[in-house]
Amino acid sequence: MTCYVKYASDQLAFGVQREKEEAVEKEKILKTDKKLRVKTFGEYLLAVDVAKKHIGECIVRHLYLGLEKGEVKAVSGLVLHGRRNLCEILAGYKMPTDGKLWAMSTWEVHRHPHKYARNVALCSNRNPLPPWMTVFEALKLLATLRGVPIKHVKHEVENYMNSLDLHEKANTYIGDLQQMERTKVHFAAAVVGAPPILIMDEFTANQKYSVRRAMYFILRQLKKRGHAIITGSSSVEAHLPMTNRLGILLHGLIYDIDNIDVLVERCGNSGFTVVLHLKDEVDVKSMLYRYFDMFVINDMSEVSMLLVLVNVQILDSDLTWMTIFEKLEMLVAENATVYTYIVTAIPIDYIYNWILAHETRHAVKEYEAFSFLRKRFERTPKIKPTQETLNKLIPFEQKYNITQLKELPWSVIFQR
Known part of the structure; x- marks a missing residue:
């Protein structure tokens, strides 16, 4: 039922x-x-x-x-x-x-x-x-x-x-x-x-x-x-x-x-996602503050000994496609450590997939009615580890939660 x-x-x-x-x-x-x-x-x-x-x-x-x-x-x-x-x-x-x-x-x-x-x-x-x-x-x-x-x-x-x-x-x-x-x-x-x-x-x-x-x-x-x-x-x-x-x-x-x-x-995060390709390690925050007022560093990864990828979310409200490129061109020209960059907006596909996967605002939830027979004859697993054994397990480091991303971490692609 x-x-x-x-x-x-x-x-x-x-x-x-x-x-x-x-x-x-x-x-x-x-x-x-x-x-x-x-x-x-x-x-x-x-x-x-x-x-x-x-x-x-x-x-x-x-x-x-x-x-x-x-x-x-x-x-x-x-x-x-x-x-x-x-x-x-x-x-x-x-x-x-x-x-x-x-x-x-x-x-x-x-x-x-x-x-x-x-x-x-x-x-x-x-x-x-x-x-x-x-x-x-x-x-x-x-x-x-x-x-x-x-x-x-x-x-x-x-x-x-x-x-x-x-x-x-x-x-x-x-x-x-x-x-x-x-x-x-x-x-x-x-x-x-x-x-x-x-x-x-x-x-x-x-x-x-x-x-x-x-x-x-x-x-x-x-x-x-x-x-x-x-x-x-x-x-x-x-x-x-x-x-x-x-x-x-x-x-x-x-x-x-x-x-x-x-x-x-309306549904995605504001701003632009920028991936900077650096030739060497540098104080990224100090460098970006010279050009942008609000930003969040999503990810920083070292591809090789001399190459670093930085994924940044630029949140300045007055930016347009033209001004973001103008500022990034200025950043590349004035900083020898910046090799190149990529700018992207949040694609509608990721927002659509995120909505399908997580939005339950109008969901019709299904409940199973209580059954005495099911409770009485419920099958239990033959082997059940103790809590002490479970606590000894080493968890994997979770760097990205792919099912919850609204924008693609481009640095992950570049590393491949």
Whole structure:
């Protein structure tokens, strides 16, 4: 027997709160002005307090999201945390149990599910085409159903197949395709005769560079034509060619959403990480105080008899990319012991991975109910060392806790 306890969530992140306020305001406009159309409103997709329950447990909770014409937003999160379910809900494949979901500022998913689905296409692990059809014929059928003129259907399908390196699989049955080819077919099925809204989940997974480049080019062209796009992935890197607007999904909730630069500034440590490559040992603090007011030395390691690496976090509030380089160039010019340097900001990937690994603000915790039989017949280990024996063990020196790092200690890489 298992019981689930939900803890009261903390205050919403700034980006989530702003997205919620905008979504609620747009919902009021939709409800008050019945004659409003997408040409004047421009909102292609609107979700207000959308939730999905499965066997009594919420897999998507309190989703507020607005997507305008020609806008691209990204959602990074694990499948375990509900990313795929979120994409399928937004695409109309699954009906939300709570909340409102509109497409084209007109069609609400509960009232007009068919008309809602006509305006949204989904690319995911779901197979949208019959497995007994060939790739070419299936894409032709889909393009025709979406309103592509008959005389242009063949040309459009061939263009997509050539771009995605599918021309050799044109006469292959969809059921006989390998997983990598199926992903390309799913992508083509989403973009051929594309509807106004595209939900793309892990569409570049395991694809070679030329195919990924073609996919991004196709989506950018659709964006220029006014299509609204949501991309989903378990990583952040897959979104960067398309958008700078990122939402992080955690335990079925949007943990935070904003531009990547803002997320880095809000969730990470301030300042710049600088690695100095010194020719000889020197008083690093005295040297740095001549150029910077606030800094923290993260690590100092001796690579060889004459080479020393120093990892420093520069925390001066008035620094920009230009001024940090100007000061470091001055430092190198005025100090003969400094061989070279590297400057980096905290990458969004490390912040994202840290959030997934450690953040439990909205977690749904699981508790096992007390069982008398389990307690009575609990198996004990055959050999259990005494506390005295455990105290004699020599612990390893822990220099870095890799699972808690928000920025990479570059000196570790250099030593390799």
